[in-house]
Amino acid sequence: MRHSAVAALACAAPLSADAASRAFDVVPLGVEGGVVEGSTSAWFIARRGQEQGLACDAGTLVPGIRAAIAKGGFPTGTRPSDVLHRRIGAYLITHPHLDHVAGLVMVSPDDSPKPIFALPDVNAALAADYFNWSAWPNMGDRGRPPLLGRYHYQDLTPGAPPVPVEQSGLTVTAFPLSHSGALSTAFLIRAGEEALLCMGDTGPDAVEHSARLTSLWQAVAPLVRAGHLRAIIIETSYPDPRKDAELFGHLTPSWLKRELARLGDLVGEPAKMAGLPVVIGHIKPSVDGGPQNVEAIKRQLSEGDGPPVRYIIAEQGRSLAF
Template identity: 65%
Template sequence: MKRVLLAMTLVALALPGPATGARSRQAFDIVPLGVKGGLEEGETTAWYIASAGSRRGVACDAGTLVPGIRAGIRAGAFGRGAKVADVLHDRIGAYLITHAHLDHVAGLVMASPDDTAKPIFALPAVNAALAADYFNGSAWPNMADRGPAPRLNRYTYRDLVPGAPPVPIAGTGLNVSAFPLSHGGTVSTAFLIRSGADAILCMGDTGPDAVERSGALALLWTAVAPLIREGRLRAIIVETSYPDPRPDGQLFGHLTPRWLHSELSRLADVAGSLAGVPIVIGHIKPDLSGSDTVERRVMAQLAEPGGPEAHYIQAQQGQALHF
């Protein structure tokens, strides 16, 4: 039976893993800075991820920064006495951008004049889109180190080679590798973020392989399966944008509970079990009513039969998670 955490306030979570002793300690601190899939400014996708107990980490996507940091501070997620400027300037040591859609980068663009110098890690096509479409001197001043002059060099683009060995992220104790995802014709990314022997998978927007006519998720599942078998994959952050039923022709490169069940079943087949891997759900697309009806439908459908045994968590903006 699946266990779904529907509480509006999430608390620290530590789940036993399949490998003896592998999960006897926490490895990652996560603060969801934005968890919605569009529509509502100030809540779109961004995740603060750090090694457990570290005061410096990364932002995996940056659709929301300052409003999400404020929500985290109100909830006590960044510790006593935390200030917005300290988190933005110092605790976020780098950006990992899955793709250049506005709901994943708006916070980065808006905060850039008041930010400190940092690298942006992304696949080459994603960094190219940031340079061409945002930091281009027209849509926004060029805050980075490529593209039209004047280049303000606030940000340094760091291109990642798909599937290459992990790259260190200076000052964080983390390293990262990137795996392409298919998102309705747009290149998206899954980042495998490592802290020592442990890892967390932060996935950008993706459609199911069968609809996308892609093998991207199959390759990703093969890559992370050994970590699951060893009890080293601490969590998977993944989108579930729409409730079912939703026609495949209107997914626009996204997942529903039915399709997430299908994909995670393929992962479980490769890895053996997902029983010890929390599945953190984000990017649920709200409706104009402002109610939580859509979120409740998605989470209830994930609790229904049809997928592997898994622990689903609905992320809430500002509420810390620990794995």
Template identity: 55%
Template sequence: MRYRAYARALLPALLLLTGAAPSAPAFDLVPLGVNGGVEEPTSAYHITARGARSGVMCDAGTLAASIDQARRRGRYPRAASRQEVMTSISAYLITHAHLDHVAGLVLASPDDTKKDIMALAPVNQAIADHYFNWSAWPNMGDRGASPRLALYHYRDLEPGGPPTAIAGTGMSVTAYRLSHAGSPSTAFLLQNGSEALLCLGDTGPDAVEGSTRLNELWRAVAPLARQGRLRGIVIEASYPDPVPDARLYGHLTPSWLGKELQTLRGMVGDDTRMKALPILVTHIKPSRTSRSSRVDVSRQLKDLGFFNFIVLRQGRAYAL
């Protein structure tokens, strides 16, 4: 319980330190998986509008077992069972179709309830073609191989389009394309009234990817950050520095994350707001040596200075 109290106090305290006026939380976030690659639990973030009973799962690499762990830690005080938590998920927002982002969704589907899978069209198509196809798994969707069990309804999102309401959650979402070494990936901008939370899937830096997609995303969210309405950015830092650009495989390191955030900082033009903005770092891949990637990434982020980096912990509650 002390972690929840700490998390809920975190943002107002940081705002006070930077001279900005504190405001009440607008979102609750429980990371069910924060690792990338082969080490579970992998990417899954349960997000609800503050005070709402139903929310969304942004990616679902890990699901059932991590819900049980979070329940044991008291992160779902109103839920008596895993099934109640699953029922409270109104939709899945899937950033891309790599296994460490969708495996939990596929495996938990026989015990799930009807809901939408909201994603860019090529991401939804990949899920239908490669997972729910009666070869890898029964077809739980409403497109693709017959028979279609239609537990899940695919909702294709138009990149950069108008906000799409998510039924039962009090939130809307806008999808933005990311560049991930040739795989379609997504950033989701969730909005609760006038407040927003940005959740990115895997992404490489624009300079390495030969892309402008992060730059375009920063331009889209900079006004929200300038107004103090962007409550946080969930973003990866998969590897500690140094990693050769040719071996990033569509990911960020602390140094590349810092460079991208400096671009956003310049667009925001308000250092007080930018210093208060929680940068919620996740998707850290396991080390191939005896050293801890999480320790190294945390240290390197701290050494960058200026930004309000928070390395997400699995199963903790964050109020934003």
């Protein structure tokens, strides 16, 4: 009895020290890249220990919140409306594709007032294409009148100094990404000195004929070097092999590894990439169901060469801490 208590303590000590050093809580609300409704891209992100956080993308809200409550991702007794109204204090929207905003549009009549942080063109598209009294009533504070004003569009300037996000204790900086020629966004979210990168859909620079990932990697390399980048949330839509011409602005395991290797080169110290959590979302499910794409991507990421990061395949509702 005494012996096992001592053993339990010995185990608990490093665990709690580790837990205390975490800076962010992340609850994947939606982890798939389209095809099926109910788990398209959305991430609840909060400063560790803080009730109010934000949603990075909002392809799925209520089904993801319900799944997270069922899996213990929020404290016992939490109602979905508590998460929606109080814990999600703001939205960060990477791009206006349906699989990243459907949950926000659908829940808007029952949502609490919130700001939507996005690059100006993304906010403009939300106002023009969704909250326009044709696709949906205008819940925003711009665009076709009357303006219901539940959501306040807050434009972010690319690469600008961090902007505080409501009462979350978090700040955000936006970096543009290239998504098959369309604009997407990476959000660098900070809690004090610590940072987490939540990335929208993107293709590799070489395929996109873009330098946007290069610019992003240059911006975050010093954070990796200093040990302050806690995690990268990024898409891997398709398993290998897939022709570059059929990527449609997305990544495969081989392209993700090549991009992370470029980040590693900029960091310059391989040891600093070791164990860096890279959270994978936006995997395209097959219409017929089944885990084959997830399994293939998991296997392909674990095989072969590549930076010594720690890949985590996100599961809807299964909370993470970094």
